[in-house]
Amino acid sequence: MATTPRSGGVGGAGTATRPNGTSQNKSCQFKLVLLGESAVGKSSLVLRFVKGQFHEYQESTIGAAFLTQTICIEDTVVKFEIWDTAGQERYHSLAPMYYRGAQAAIVVYDIQNQDSFQRAKTWVKELHKQASPNIVIALAGNKADLSNIRVVEFDEAKQYAEENGLLFMETSAKTGMNVNDIFLAIAKKLPKNDGANNQGTSIRPNGNETNRPTNNCCK
Amino acid sequence: MTDEGEQQEALVKRAEDEREEIFRRYELGLDPSNVVDSWENPTFEIYHITDKYGFMHDSRLPTTRNAQELHRNNIEAERDKKWLKMLGHWPPPADKLHKRVYKGIPDRVRWQAWKRLLNVEHSIASNAGVYARMLQLARKYSTEARQIDADVNRQFRDNLAYRERYCTKQVSLFNVLNAYSIYNSELGYCQGMACVAGVLLLYMVEEEEAFWALNTLITDPKYGMHGLFIEGFPKLTRFIAHHDRIMSKIMRKLHKHFTKHNVDALLYAIKWFFVVFVERVPFSLSLRVWDIFMLDGDRVILSMAITILYLHKDELIRLKDMDAIIEYLQVKLHKNFGYNDDDAIQALERVMKKLKDLKLDALPPAKSNEFPSRKLGDFVEADMEKKIGRRRNDYTDNEKQVITDVISRQEQNAIEVQSTVSYETSECATGDGYSMKTFQSITSLATSPANSSYSLYSNGFVVTTPESAQDPARSQSSHNLSYLAQQQQQPTHPAAAAGLPNGHHMRHSFSSDSDSRNRLDLDQALEVLQRQQVYMHSSKTSNSQRVYIIQNGGGGTHITNKDDDDDDALSVENTRL
Numbered sequence: 001m002a003t004t005p006r007s008g009g010v011g012g013a014g015t016a017t018r019p020n021g022t023s024q025n026k027s028c029q030f031k032l033v034l035l036g037e038s039a040v041g042k043s044s045l046v047l048r049f050v051k052g053q054f055h056e057y058q059e060s061t062i063g064a065a066f067l068t069q070t071i072c073i074e075d076t077v078v079k080f081e082i083w084d085t086a087g088q089e090r091y092h093s094l095a096p097m098y099y100r101g102a103q104a105a106i107v108v109y110d111i112q113n114q115d116s117f118q119r120a121k122t123w124v125k126e127l128h129k130q131a132s133p134n135i136v137i138a139l140a141g142n143k144a145d146l147s148n149i150r151v152v153e154f155d156e157a158k159q160y161a162e163e164n165g166l167l168f169m170e171t172s173a174k175t176g177m178n179v180n181d182i183f184l185a186i187a188k189k190l191p192k193n194d195g196a197n198n199q200g201t202s203i204r205p206n207g208n209e210t211n212r213p214t215n216n217c218c219k
Numbered sequence: 220m221t222d223e224g225e226q227q228e229a230l231v232k233r234a235e236d237e238r239e240e241i242f243r244r245y246e247l248g249l250d251p252s253n254v255v256d257s258w259e260n261p262t263f264e265i266y267h268i269t270d271k272y273g274f275m276h277d278s279r280l281p282t283t284r285n286a287q288e289l290h291r292n293n294i295e296a297e298r299d300k301k302w303l304k305m306l307g308h309w310p311p312p313a314d315k316l317h318k319r320v321y322k323g324i325p326d327r328v329r330w331q332a333w334k335r336l337l338n339v340e341h342s343i344a345s346n347a348g349v350y351a352r353m354l355q356l357a358r359k360y361s362t363e364a365r366q367i368d369a370d371v372n373r374q375f376r377d378n379l380a381y382r383e384r385y386c387t388k389q390v391s392l393f394n395v396l397n398a399y400s401i402y403n404s405e406l407g408y409c410q411g412m413a414c415v416a417g418v419l420l421l422y423m424v425e426e427e428e429a430f431w432a433l434n435t436l437i438t439d440p441k442y443g444m445h446g447l448f449i450e451g452f453p454k455l456t457r458f459i460a461h462h463d464r465i466m467s468k469i470m471r472k473l474h475k476h477f478t479k480h481n482v483d484a485l486l487y488a489i490k491w492f493f494v495v496f497v498e499r500v501p502f503s504l505s506l507r508v509w510d511i512f513m514l515d516g517d518r519v520i521l522s523m524a525i526t527i528l529y530l531h532k533d534e535l536i537r538l539k540d541m542d543a544i545i546e547y548l549q550v551k552l553h554k555n556f557g558y559n560d561d562d563a564i565q566a567l568e569r570v571m572k573k574l575k576d577l578k579l580d581a582l583p584p585a586k587s588n589e590f591p592s593r594k595l596g597d598f599v600e601a602d603m604e605k606k607i608g609r610r611r612n613d614y615t616d617n618e619k620q621v622i623t624d625v626i627s628r629q630e631q632n633a634i635e636v637q638s639t640v641s642y643e644t645s646e647c648a649t650g651d652g653y654s655m656k657t658f659q660s661i662t663s664l665a666t667s668p669a670n671s672s673y674s675l676y677s678n679g680f681v682v683t684t685p686e687s688a689q690d691p692a693r694s695q696s697s698h699n700l701s702y703l704a705q706q707q708q709q710p711t712h713p714a715a716a717a718g719l720p721n722g723h724h725m726r727h728s729f730s731s732d733s734d735s736r737n738r739l740d741l742d743q744a745l746e747v748l749q750r751q752q753v754y755m756h757s758s759k760t761s762n763s764q765r766v767y768i769i770q771n772g773g774g775g776t777h778i779t780n781k782d783d784d785d786d787d788a789l790s791v792e793n794t795r796l
Contacts, residue, residue, distance in 0.1 A: 038410070039369035057376035059498065060369070062411050063489030065549065068542040081541070088366060088410045090450060093618030097485065097625055 027077040028192050032183075033099045035123045036108035037116040038087030041142040044173035045108060046084045049183055054174050061086045064098055071180075071187060078187045080104075096130060104136040104186045109157075111141045111150045111170060117157065124164055136189045138167035138182055145172040265379070271326070272502050273379040273421070295325045302328040309335055320514045321568055323507050323560070330422035333432065336513040342431035349596055350398060350427040357397035362601045363408035367396045370413040380421055391426045392417055398426075399433055404601075405593045406437065409448035411493035418497055418509065438591055441516035446589025447493055451617025454589045456624040458492055458521060459484045461582050463628060465525055467635070468579065473532045478632045480541045485625060487548045491527075492520050499553055500527070504560045511567070518580055522571040530558060530566055588617065 034042040043058050043065065050069045065084040070077060083098040085091065099105060105127055109120040120139060127137055139161045141152060147170070154170060161168030167185050171178040247253040257263045267279040284292070302325055305311045311319075324332045334340060343350075361367075371393045375381040380388040395416050400408040415436065419429040436442045446454030462484050466474035477483075490499055495512050497505045512519045528535065531552070538544045556563060574580040593599065614622070 038366055039372075057373040060373055060410050060413070062414075062493050064486060066486060066542060066545045068540075086410060090409045090448075093451060093614055093621050094485070094625070096622055097629075 025075050025077055026192060027079070028190070029079045029081060030103045030187070030190055031081045031083065031101060032104040032106065032186065033083040033085065033095075033102045034106050034108060035085055035095060035099070035127075036087055036106075036140075037110070037113075037119040040087065040108045040110040040113070040116050041173050042087060042106075042108050043084050045106070045140065045142060045171060045179060046082055048173045048176055048179045050082070052176075054176075063091070063094065069183070071184065073184065073187050076192050078190070078192075080183065080187075095126075099127065099131050099135075102131060102135060103190055104138070105131065106138045106140050106182065106186070107166075108140045108142050109152065110143050111152045112143055112146055114151045117141075117152045121160065124166065128164075134191070136167070136186055137165075138169070138186050140178075140182055141168075141170040142173060144170040144177055145175045269379055270502075272506075274375075274502060275377050275379065275382075295327075298322070298325045299327055302332065306331050306335065317514065320510050321564060323564070324510045326506075329506070329510075332510075333419075333422065333513055334428065337432045337435040339428050339431050339435070342435065343427060346431070346596075349402070350430050353398035353402045353430075353596070354394055356401045356598055357394075360598075360600060361397045361400055362605045363400040364397060366410070367393060367400070367408055367413065370410060371396070374413045374417045375421075378421070381417070388420055391420050391429065395420065395426050395430050395433065398430060399437075401598065402430075402434065402596050403437065403445070403591060404597075404599045405591050406445055406449055409493075411490075412437075412448060414494040414497055415444070418506075434595075438595065440585075440590065442512070443517055443585065443589060444493075445591055446585060449588065449617075450615065451588070451621045453586050453617070453620070455489065455492060456621055456628075457583060457585070457589075458517075459488055460624070460628055462488060462521055462524055463632065465521070465574065465579050466528070469573075469577070470525070470528060470532060473528060473535060474632075475635075476536050477544070478635065480539070480544060482541055482544050483629055483632075486545060488524060490549075491524055495520060496523060496527075499549065500563075501553065501556050501560075504556055504563055507560050507564050508567070511564070515571075518582070519567075519571070521582070522574060522580070523567055525574070526563070526567045526570045527552065529570060530563065 034046060036042050038060070041058075043061050044054060046065070046067055047053050047055065047058065050067045061084060063086055067082045067084065068079060069082065070079045072078070083102070085095055085098050105123075107120045107123045107127070109116040111117075124137060124139070127135060139157065141154070141157050157170075158168050160166075167182070167189065169178045169182045169185070171182055173179060244253060258266075264279070265275065267282075268276045270276065270280060298319070302319065305315070305319070306328065310316070320332075357364075371389050372384070374392065380386075381392070383389075392413065396408055396413060399412070399416075400406070412433075416429060416433050419432050420426075423429055423432075437444045437448070443454060446452075446457075463474070466477075466484075487499075495505065496508050499505075500508070508519065508523050527548075531547070535544060535547060538547060558566070571580070
């Protein structure tokens with residue numbers, strides 16, 4: 001799959017090969033899920049991160065979508081398995097299927113929409129209660145290109161994120177602002193050694209974790 | 220001066236002004252003040268890139284038609300006439316209608332035909348004034364307006380009809396969906412409905428017609444989309460479980476491949492089922508599927524899913540990771556299906572027949588919650604939670620049920636593959652990982668009595684399953700799970716299967732038999748029985764199975780080299796384009 005990262009910020013992204021071919025490079029694979037209210041830009045963030053594109057009229061996600069992207073940080077190749085979920089309340093019941101066993105989550109809201117911020121908080125609560133205890137959660141205030149008509153203040157969200165131990169960034173899938181950065185920040189925060197990485201995953205989303213040895217990081 | 224003279228003078232003046240204006244424009248030439256309509260410029264691409272359905276493409280479409288296309292147009296013109304005649308003498312004989320619908324309803328009469336198939340005129344006549352009233356109520360009370368607005372804003376925006384924000388079609392779509400959310404207040408609005416209504420509205424002018432067509436698709440048990448879209452998605456889980464069952468019987472290799480790569484049917488089938496393949500296969504093909512769906516109802520959906528996977532199984536098996544498989548199913552097939560519409564529909568027809576012959580077309584019966592329980596059209600004001608759009612913190616029983624259903628199905632699949640693979644190769648030999656946690660959780664699942672809670676999540680997420688004991692799928696799954704428990708205790712002794720309770724042997728021969736490569740395939744067995752053939756098989760080489768088929772009718776002995784997977788049971792021709 002051709003994946004051209006938009007900015008050069010993440011060197012070597014888009015390819016699973018190890019940049020210098022040395023055997024010291026570790027490789028990790030993480031399951032990441034995107035949650036948040038409908039039409040806040042979850043699919044757009046993924047599309048920007050994975051393909052460097054932006055569609056003004058991204059079709060609504062029915063059920064869920066799945067994509068992957070690989071980035072390099074320091075000597076580690078990190079592959080994200082990204083589960084992009086449907087935002088409508090009706091699809092809420094399917095969400096556990098996607099965040100089960102996830103090592104990371106991005107909870108997205110729209111900075112123009114107070115309600116979506118409240119829903120983001122509800123998602124965070126649910127993740128804290130139901131997801132893997134060590135899950136890394138990032139909060140993304142999307143549509144930051146429209147900050148002149150914002151409703152959710154940056155400081156308010158930042159404070160909430162700090163109180164709840166979340167990474168926080170305002171992003172714009174449209175301009176690309178902070179999109180790679182938020183994924184990179186998550187990758188940095190994820191444990192990249194054997195012991196830390198495989199706890200919390202009891203069964204893979206579809207059950208057969210044994211076929212995915214890469215799940216145990218850093219071979 | 221006479222009136223006539225005045226008139227003449229005015230006409231002369233107008234002609235002079237006109238000449239003056241035209242010359243002025245040419246004198247201005249390329250001056251920026253010389254504003255022209257966009258369609259006057261060669262850069263105006265829309266008409267070059269828009270197909271006959273109004274969808275805009277990335278690049279220009281061919282301007283000339285090839286011979287094949289001309290031929291198709293001529294055929295369609297002939298069919299137009301036949302259809303118009305048939306529509307004038309409705310209802311036609313069933314076999315004639317069947318034949319013509321499967322050939323494809325000509326685009327020019329599609330809406331008239333759909334209207335007939337969905338009984339739209341009758342619905343309108345017997346519900347005079349209802350649509351207008353629902354629309355009025357929606358204006359005042361709709362709690363779905365925000366979600367519908369968000370979806371209308373992105374539905375078919377690459378189609379000329381829906382392209383401009385707040386254009387007529389967008390307004391109609393918004394109205395129909397809001398009115399419907401009031402009419403069927405139990406269902407409200409679910410994402411996916413915008414696409415269904417969006418297709419209907421592409422073909423009709425009257426909102427009221429689209430409204431009743433949508434209602435028939437949703438509430439008529441023949442189509443039963445209510446059960447797909449309602450909270451907890453009961454019909455979705457029922458259909459996906461059956462889809463898996465079909466896969467495990469007639470496309471075992473692909474099923475195993477998908478399970479191995481974590482491609483759960485939920486990932487691709489939600490969209491397929493909810494919008495009947497729109498935006499997942501080329502639009503022209505999805506219309507052909509819609510034609511047949513309107514004639515034959517929801518069984519078409521399952522058959523089409525199998526047809527797609529069948530036609531592409533070789534490519535799919537070649538793809539070795541999950542994202543490539545998903546990309547193929549979600550993106551590639553929409554852009555280029557690889558088969559022309561007629562071939563794909565012929566394959567569909569054969570698959571439908573095959574599933575019927577194998578008695579796989581009969582689904583488990585619908586649960587009562589798949590149908591509306593409230594009287595349609597009775598206005599119920601939403602509760603406060605809904606009005607302010609607050610999210611519930613807890614899952615309802617219906618929602619818990621979907622979680623349970625999906626997880627137990629996924630685990631069952633995983634176990635099938637797991638038990639197969641662990642004997643087959645060293646590919647996943649680490650057994651340990653899978654292992655204890657899974658083992659414990661499924662043991663608790665298997666041994667949990669009805670009406671009890673059990674933990675599916677390592678972190679203590681608890682799901683209650685009131686119906687677990689009655690649900691055949693569950694008990695089947697539990698049975699498999701307890702089987703695994705036995706297997707884990709005696710991992711080197713596959714013959715343990717022999718000691719299992721009766722009634723599930725066939726199943727076990729699926730999930731645990733790869734140790735013995737002489738397996739008796741149910742699909743093969745059915746296939747052979749069905750053709751009244753006697754067969755026996757001998758030992759064979761690693762990947763293929765040599766099957767000697769002796770035809771009953773006294774014909775010669777045919778020796779067929781059967782693949783591990785008896786997909787060819789479907790005998791669909793792979794006519795590549």
